[in-house]
Amino acid sequence: MxxxxxxxxxxxxxxxxxxxxxxxxxxxxxxxxxxxxxxxxxxxxxxxxxxxxxxxxxxFVPPPGQHFALGVADLNAARAHLEAHGVTVSESKALPGICVQSFFKDPTDNLIKLNQPL
Structure with missing residues (x-):
């Protein structure tokens, strides 16, 4: 359904x-x-x-931890693109066997995850 x-x-x-x-x-x-x-x-x-x-x-004040994820093929390239646009991006973290991820915020402080599957 x-x-x-x-x-x-x-x-x-x-x-x-x-x-x-x-x-x-x-x-x-x-x-x-x-x-x-x-x-x-x-x-x-x-x-x-x-x-x-x-x-x-x-x-509006975003709730802590609430986020959505954007799938990316190349996390390093996505991070570099965002940083070149003045966006602060967290260090990459691997979830073994699942993905590599980083986080950043939009201008309202909504949390967004970058997710590169492994």
Whole structure:
């Protein structure tokens, strides 16, 4: 019944315009043009087969530990790209037999994991 996959994930952000630039310019996501005219600012983004919906909530504070993961083929290259864009990325950590991972935060402090499968 629920095996068609995740349609989208919504992220609360403090400033939709700043967050959209970060996700599009820094992470290479594509801004979709089919977002309806809601009563709040936001953006719909495309990342591979996954949609990310940004919702502006001015006083939002992300819960500690809550995150989503972006799959990458080359963690070192992804880390270097982010760092070149001024993003602080954690040191890589291996989970033996599973993946190598690093973490960083978006402009609202939402936690994002980079995940390179082993």
């Amino acid at each position: 629920f095996d068609a996959g995740v349609h989208h994930v919504s992220l609360n952000v403090a400033d939709a315009a700043v967050a959209t630039r970060f996700y599009v310019d820094g992470l290479g996501m594509t801004q979709r043009d089919d977002r309806p005219d809601f009563s709040f600012d936001g953006a719909w983004l495309q990342s591979g087969d996954q949609q990310i919906h940004l919702l502006e909530v001015s006083d």
